[in-house]
Amino acid sequence: MPKFKVSRWFLLLLTVFSCKSAPQEHPNAHLVSFTLDQKPKNIILMIGDGMGLSQVSAALYENSNRLALEKFPVIGFHKSYSYDNLITDSAAGATAFACGVKTYNGAIGLTADTIRCRTILEEAESYGLATGIVVTATVTHATPAAFYAHQDLRIMHDQIAADLLKTEIDLVIGGGKRFFDNRELDNRNLYEELQSKGYIVSDYMQNDINQIGFNAKKNMVYFTGDKDPPAAAVGRDYLPYASKNAPKFLQNRSEKGFFLMIEGSQIDWACHNKTEEWAIDELLDFNRAIEEVIEFARKDGNTLVIVTGDHETGGMSINEGSRMNKLKIEFTTNAHTGALIPVFAYGPSAHLFSGIYENTDIYKKMRQAFGFSDSTSALNYR
Template identity: 50%
Template sequence: MLKNLFILFILAGMAFTSFAQDAYLTADSEDTEKTYNGGESYKVKTFPQKFKSDKPKNIIFLIGDGMGVAQVFSGLTANQGKLFLENCKHIGFSKTQSADDYITDSAAGGTALSCGIKTYNGAIGVNTDTLAVKTILEEAEEKGLATGLVSSSAITHATPASFIAHQKNRGMYEEIAADFLNTDIDVFIGGGIQHFTKRADGKNLLVDFAKKGYQVESDIDKIKKVKKGKLVGLTADVHTARIAERGDMLPVATETALRILDNNSGDKGFFAMIEGSQIDWGGHANSTVYIVEEMLDFDQAIGKALAFAAKDGETLVVVTADHETGGMAIIGGDMSSGMVKGAYPTAGHSAVMVPVFSYGPGAEEFMGIMDNTEIHKKMKKLLLDN
């Protein structure tokens, strides 16, 4: 009983502290946004399915926040029948329920994937007793692997935070930012400058990162030129903007992070988590246009990961979601024009299973129906267990 009251208290505090950061949760969309009328498609490359080894040296873990099967198929339709994601021939499904709710939030969903445990909604890298649990990124660092995070939201938002921070409340953005300094992460790219610089404690954490030898950049054109060493790339005050304003930030950041990690890793290998954050936000807004834009952007980031993995031959790519958002149904479409018409029963998350796609050495481990915590365990076994 006391534990339940404690969790309710945490969630109440979370709702208050994160309101300004998470205004997208109450975003409205016009009826016309239920239909994506088509746009310019991009070419999709088919990559070879032959690899150098049975176990991966590197893992690139991509999370499409809010991405269910309908979101995937909306992107496939919009791109006139093709996605880079189709290179992933091993496919499964993940059950997403959290420790305290049939419908998870991104914090508990992210923590299940990063730590391999079920926890309460709102928890960042902690168990149901709010005790810190080591993440796969931290365990990779301990084994000498290079590590990185990329996100099209604030890098301190729930999903990326769950791979590097340990806080009882996902709304504790400044505390989450400070947790980055407790790690030896090689590169992180996303929004959230103000959580590092405009803080209640008056500190500018970017000064501390610079002292630790990190190159600190906020311009994506400068970020994409970095080839090695340590990099902090913060591209927005809080969250990055929609695709029309931010452009190809996510695919560019993905390619940049992978190049840095490859150059930094030596013989040890690397672990990277890359999030397409705003598929979720389109679901909250019940906007087919928003979902499709973000799904296509995420697929192009997947394309960068697959291109690296195909050339490298020792890299496993795993693509999944923390949960589905909006209960999206596709009620009309046209493969030739790319038109997609969606319908939505909720502006929140849903409880349905989400897809798991994989490519590379060890990909066959991710087939069938599995719990989200199993994804963590499978990645850890393949990458870190000798």
């Protein structure tokens, strides 16, 4: 059986190139290797919204040439276009990851024919896995919504919030409290309905996230804002903390494994706004979350971690005159662009993610890694 021996390969390189000075440890040197037939018990999908190769490069060079993504042994690219537009939006982009279908921009968990598609989160739930979502947008924002909701348009926040109660999702962390307890659509109080369903529900007004504890005896929802959570630059720091605790929480929720989606949501907003400082702050916050997740996966040994973006935002470029930690960044647009998007994979079945493929293949590769049967897939859903 062929083996995926990343560390040995780098040791060989170090031996060749480091005859005179003491070899520096390569960032990959401590990582364990996996056999090609090893399946993960857990999958953590991390999405940097709007994070293309320029954003990754900018974060690297603004962080003294070091990034958690350097620890990932497998790298690929996905084609981010949607069903109706070469330039995808986050709703179609996330639906491609969640359901494996190209759909129209704006669609949440629906095919291009507006048929509901079973998401990988819902499918994982049906197999008895624990599931979770941690984001720095509202929990009803397009990217997280596409993993649990089925609505014609991403702007239908109240309807998307109601869809959350149709799932048995174990953990939800993000903003958007108002779509649960101060709704325009109806007088339902979903905050209380979640509590009646047996969830521990808390929010930024009640407790600091550091005080909630991650007691896995019950499902948990924690709202980090009434609407959008603040930017990292003004003190939002829960993403790395939540990314550290969510995997352990979910691990204790089910012996069968878990599926967790973590989004660095505001990278996209910063690039729409053409504000490079905001973008770098969000990218480095996401980098700290990746550090926590890779540390969990390294110790656990049964967790596949995938980091990617849904699309690039802003047409970011790193221009002449840039120096390490002092980049000259410009944007060509305030919208999304169509560049190929890098995919980084670590853990059992990571090798599936090398090469160039459709964004919908990320769904297929995750299902293949989990070993899910065709009979439970996205389009077998009524």
